[in-house]
Amino acid sequence: MNMRTVLAGVTAALFLAPVAANAGVVYENAANPIGGDCSFSTTCAASAGRGDDYAAQRFVLGAGATVESASFSIFHPGTIGTSANWKFYLDDGAGGLPGTLVAQGSSTILGSQDIGANYGFTLSKTFFNLPTVNLAAGSYYFAIQSVSPIFDNYLSQGVALSGAAETFNGGANWQAGYQSLSSVAVGLYDTEFGAGGVPEPATWAFMVMGFGGAGAVLRRRKVALA
DSSP, X not given: OEEEEEEEEOOEEEEOOOOOTTOOEEEEOOEEEEEEEOTTBHHHHHHTTXXXXXXXXXXXXXXXXXXXXXXXXXXXXXXXXXXXXXXXXXSOSGGGOOOSEEEEEXXXXXXXXXXXXXXXXXXXXXXXXXXXXXXXXXXXEEEEEEEOSSSOOEEEEESSOOOXXXXXXXXXXXXXXXTTBSOOOEEEESSOOOTTSSOOGGXXXXXXXXXXXXXXXXXXXXXXXX
């Protein structure tokens, strides 16, 4: 497999995940636009010879919570995925990696909110609803696979630079990290989004965290055919 790396400068604001005014944040690792990788996207994974790649992020709940919607942030050229396959795991696997499967499903992507731009790539937060998932206090992983028709959907690194994990076979085996990234940008919320998808701009709660001038590393991969 031939791996190709794209380097580009970034001038972007980092935001806490925008959520509906009446939605509670159960967990959030906001996008940190210094890197991304497309392996979690079905088209990208298939080109690398592994069609069941998931990226996961560890999170800790101090008390029980109900999760009804979620998000992940990606770099993309204008086309995003159509749906998301997702899983919740306890972190009781070997070495604190995902172990016991708690819940899983597939959800339609409802919409997206643009939160930055980078040399032809847009950084967007994509949203989808879940059936109600009740979680007790404890340590978990939230795993994501994007069903996308194009190669160029890069899951963003998160602001909290730890907790990522990856599987190449749908969850049978896990390893620490997501390609070269130490975390991934995901959010979990206790309210469903409406049928129209992402709420109107007036309902977003933005908090500016800083401005970046760092280089963004978007790792592309393709199969070198004989």
